[in-house]
Amino acid sequence: MSYSRITGTGSYLPERVVTNKDLEKTMDTSDEWIRERTGIRRRHIAADGERCSDMALAAAHQAMEMAEIEPEEIDLIIVGTVTPDKIFPSTACIIQRRLGIRGCPAFDIQAACSGFIYALDLANRQIQTGAAKTALVIGSEILSRLTNWDDRATAVLFGDGAGAVILQASDEPGIVSTHIHSDGRYEDLLHVPEGIGTSLEGLLVEGAFIRMDGNAVFRRAVATLGSIAQETLANNGIDKHDVDWLVPHQANLRIISAAAKKLDLSMDHVVVTVDEHANTSSASIPLALNTAIRDGRIERGQLLLFEAFGAGFTWGSALVRY
Numbered sequence: 001m002s003y004s005r006i007t008g009t010g011s012y013l014p015e016r017v018v019t020n021k022d023l024e025k026t027m028d029t030s031d032e033w034i035r036e037r038t039g040i041r042r043r044h045i046a047a048d049g050e051r052c053s054d055m056a057l058a059a060a061h062q063a064m065e066m067a068e069i070e071p072e073e074i075d076l077i078i079v080g081t082v083t084p085d086k087i088f089p090s091t092a093c094i095i096q097r098r099l100g101i102r103g104c105p106a107f108d109i110q111a112a113c114s115g116f117i118y119a120l121d122l123a124n125r126q127i128q129t130g131a132a133k134t135a136l137v138i139g140s141e142i143l144s145r146l147t148n149w150d151d152r153a154t155a156v157l158f159g160d161g162a163g164a165v166i167l168q169a170s171d172e173p174g175i176v177s178t179h180i181h182s183d184g185r186y187e188d189l190l191h192v193p194e195g196i197g198t199s200l201e202g203l204l205v206e207g208a209f210i211r212m213d214g215n216a217v218f219r220r221a222v223a224t225l226g227s228i229a230q231e232t233l234a235n236n237g238i239d240k241h242d243v244d245w246l247v248p249h250q251a252n253l254r255i256i257s258a259a260a261k262k263l264d265l266s267m268d269h270v271v272v273t274v275d276e277h278a279n280t281s282s283a284s285i286p287l288a289l290n291t292a293i294r295d296g297r298i299e300r301g302q303l304l305l306f307e308a309f310g311a312g313f314t315w316g317s318a319l320v321r322y
């Protein structure tokens with residue numbers, strides 16, 4: 001059986017930056033409240049007409065350049081997203097066309113903020129079995145289009161962006177293990193109420209935006225991220241002190257700090273981008289990973305722990321020897 005290794009990373013952030021101060025002008029909020037409760041200072045917001053696949057493609061090109069591969073070498077494309085260009089075909093198929101390749105499987109995964117971890121899990125297993133050799137795994141989100149800009153409880157939390165990795169077959173790990181879970185009982189705590197299968201009138205009205213019970217999600221996220229970290233370490237017989245970097249889903253600095261505390265990890269070993277990017281759902285982990293690799297914090301040979309939690313609820317982790 002083969003292993004898979006991350007050989008390239010890339011990311012993309014829309015040009016337009018919206019600061020907390022900018023939000024103060026349009027809603028009853030303050031820079032201080034947002035920073036204290038979430039750690040967020042600014043977020044990037046996609047331009048009119050900019051689509052999930054545009055951002056995903058830009059991130060993919062960067063990752064391919066780092067991995068030194070041509071599009072023809074890619075034999076699997078998975079995109080984690082809750083904001084695809086179209087309901088169908090998948091954004092992954094659109095990326096495939098835009099890369100000028102054909103034939104390999106290409107599909108989207110919808111696991112909310114855990115989408116990238118789910119995609120990584122699947123791609124890793126495809127490579128382990130020999131079904132694929134070079135996978136393009138992307139998280140790309142335009143959450144600003146699912147945001148009710150009149151709801152201060154959610155509007156301050158989200159941003160747009162994309163991150164991508166190239167995963168390639170290798171004799172050594174690489175991806176040491178991945179772990180994914182869901183519990184559908186919590187549907188109503190974090191959701192976009194309207195969708196296909198409700199009513200025609202319901203679409204594109206207020207039900208088409210994110211709704212969340214912030215306190216309940218917060219509590220559940222902290223508890224679950226603690227347990228998924230334990231599961232991952234125990235599964236591999238690894239001590240928490242062996243982890244060089246925690247690369248968590250970037251939802252809220254307080255959730256991230258609580259997760260780091262449970263691992264007895266100083267914040268110097270936690271990649272934090274939520275201040276600059278806000279919550280970009282499935283894009284947040286590959287965006288954070290790419291940032292810390294390109295600025296030299298994460299080095300080859302180090303042990304990384306990715307962990308995510310999102311609507312569903314879904315959650316998951318990956319232990320990665322970079």
Ligand code: ACO
Pocket residue numbers: 028029030033034037038113152153154156157190212213214215217218221249250251252279309310311
């Ligand atoms: N600006 C100013 N005041 C606000 C804002 C705002 N943007 N939003 C809410 N408030 C007010 C509330 O109305 C409330 O006022 P009141 O006391 O007069 O009633 C007060 O601030 C406190 O509100 P809470 O909701 O209790 O604030 P809390 O400390 O729980 O923080 C938050 C809210 C930031 C949403 C927090 O619950 C949280 O981070 N939850 C996790 C949810 C999350 O991150 N979801 C993202 C998707 S899931 C994921 O990615 C894990």
